[in-house]
Amino acid sequence: MISVVIPALNEEENIEECLKSVKRQNYSKEFEIIVADNGSVDRTREIAEKYCDEMLVEPKLSLAELRNKGISRSEGDVIALTDADCIVSKNWLKEAAKSLQDYDLVSGSLVPIESSNLHRLSHYIFYDIFLTFAVNRLGFSNAVGGNCAFYKDLAEKVGGFKDSLPSDGRFGLEVGQIGKIFHNPEMRVYASVRRFESKSSVRIFVEMIEAHSRLRWGNNKRLKESYYRK
Secondary structure (H helix, E strand, C coil): CEEEEEEECCCCCCHHHHHHHHHCCCCCCCEEEEEEECCCCCCHHHHHCCCCCEEEECCCCCHHHHHHHHHHHCCCCEEEEECCCEEECCCHHHHHHHHCCCCCEEEEEEEECCCCHHHHHHHHHHHHHHHHHHHHCCCCCCCCCCEEEEEHHHHHHCCCCCCCCCHHHHHHHHHHCCCCEEEEEEEEEEECCHHHCCCCHHHHHHHHHHHHHHHHCCCCCCCCCCHHHC
């Protein structure tokens, strides 16, 4: 079974569409939905409870710890992660399950919900071209926190997500040391680009590449100002 884990904080405007998209999956096998709420003070939990199988409320946890809590409470042998401001494609779980027949962790592409051509182009270059080549051809271990799936036992072996920068990059790197990683651009998630509003797309992706490169080659120095700190 697949357990879909979704961390959330004050996402009353987005979480219903997110959960509806998970419910509409073109996937015939059993799956569960776990929402890990980080202490929302709006209607996030009220809305999510209509759709999810389990609701966790953990206001004191970091995002990495929140993901780990959801993973630990899951019943599936496979974990799929997305975020509360995302909409998953209809074949999201189907594509994840297909890739996991041969690999231990699969990440997918993020597509901006907003219609800006610049945002769409930059995401396409980074997720569909760069990550597909870097992961599948060069062996660059990676996990996309808003769009990835993996075997639960491997997550437990590496100690789950950790409060490093970037947390999903470190998780992918550690899983890649004991398992096989794959990037499937057909495993698509439509994501909000709210975090991109204060900076140019080019600068943000340069920061992302820099942070993942530092992590991979042993320099864990935190960036003074970064996309990852938002």
